[in-house]
Amino acid sequence: MIRLEGVGKRFAGGAMALDGVDLTVARGEVFGIIGRSGAGKSTLIRLLNGLERPTAGAVIVDGADVAGLDGAALRAMRRRIGMIFQQFGLLASRTVADNVAFPLRIAGTPRGQAAARVAELLDRVGLSDHGHKYPAQLSGGQKQRVGIARALATGPDILLSDEATSALDPETTRDVLALIADLNRDLGLTIVLITHEMDVVRQVCDRVAVLHAGRVVETGSVADIFLDPQAAETRALLAEAGEQGPAAFPNFAGRIVRWTCHGATIGEPVLTMVARETGADFAILDGRIGRLRDESYGQLTLGLSGGDTEAAIAALGRYGRVTA
CATH class of the missing domain: 3.30.70.260 (ACT domain)
Known part of the structure; x- marks a missing residue:
């Protein structure tokens, strides 16, 4: 579903955020990318939906080179990719229902059809009774559920999660991750999950890549990476998470x-x-x-x-x- 081939990204001033990244994400899997702050995780995820363009290499999403898309083709591709964020990104002056409907309005979906879709999504994320509320009236976990519903509004094939649980307490994190796992199972979504939290990867991911200084230093099944780490960076991350050898x-x-x-x-x-x-x-x-x-x-x-x-x-x- 997603393939990165020799991807590099250099920003103005010469800073190299990514360097020679090769990755594949299979259709329908939950793929985790872990690493410290500054490892290049957020840059990588922005390449997947075309918010950034690679300096080198190719980003292929479902057979299409993202860097080669623009205009209507790029907008159509982005509608197939949902995004959830660490800080929710909700519009404070809009109700929950309006926030979820926002991508549908941009896409020109008829009002009645959009209302039915919003009701369906709020029910799926457990917020059927909260459509009339505003973000300030919600808990952090509820805000993130709104963000997930909004990300699903246009019926995407891919869901990108950029540190989506970092602002949540442990219990709420487990609930949100359980919802993400349900969406993967029920809808067949391909999910790319960026995080620095080891427990997040353990709970929901099928495979994982470890990113360090813009390079992938290790990739494999979650069991292989956590139970038999090969790279020094992976072992260091596990040690920082309290696992001592x-x-x-x-x-x-x-x-x-x-x-x-x-x-x-x-x-x-x-x-x-x-x-x-x-x-x-x-x-x-x-x-x-x-x-x-x-x-x-x-x-x-x-x-x-x-x-x-x-x-x-x-x-x-x-x-x-x-x-x-």
């Missing part, structure tokens, strides 16, 4: 390993079984049990002492992956 415990007297498992293994008493089998003692030094979209996973930093620690490490390997 063996190197964080230099004073532990025994062996330290990182054990990763997923799926049905999460519900099994693996550590107890291995301890009984090998006589090894386990200390859980750090770790996380959670979900990567639809699958449970666990990643624990374990300290081993006593008994046959080598046999214990081998036994852990039968239930997951062990790394030093």
Whole structure:
């Protein structure tokens, strides 16, 4: 659905925001792009809808080179791409219903047809009773739901999300991400989600790319990126999110390993079984049990002492992956 080939973007003054970016996003998937502030994430997403033009390379959306479009062709393409923003971008002087209807009015949709579409969208995002209200009367989560409804107004094939949950509290973030996941499943939308929040990617994304200083340093499935990161930048981002590996415990007297498992293994008493089998003692030094979209996973930093620690490490390997 989306393909970036050797994309570069240089701004006036010589600043290079993107450099040689190659990416593909499959139709119907949720693709996450993570990175620190200044990594080039927002520039990348603005290239997808033609708000910026690449200095080098090509941005292909559903077979069309975005940089080659202008006028009516560019407007038609943009109607197929919805956008939701960190700060909502709502018109304060318009009601919720008017905000959602705004793209339809620009597109020349007849008033009756637009009203029916607005009612349908407000129902989908859970705001059927709020159409008459103004943005100032809404919570942050409700404002973002209005923004999502507005992004869906023209029936897009692609939804772009630029840090859409960064201004929300954790509970509201989960609700908004659940809505985005529902839209992906129910409407078959292709979603590109820009964020610096690791939990956002874990909850909804199928695949993810890590952006650093304008370059893609790693890309792959969410499970591969989070459970077996290869790039130093990815490992640094995970460490900043509170995930510590063996190197964080230099004073532990025994062996330290990182054990990763997923799926049905999460519900099994693996550590107890291995301890009984090998006589090894386990200390859980750090770790996380959670979900990567639809699958449970666990990643624990374990300290081993006593008994046959080598046999214990081998036994852990039968239930997951062990790394030093």
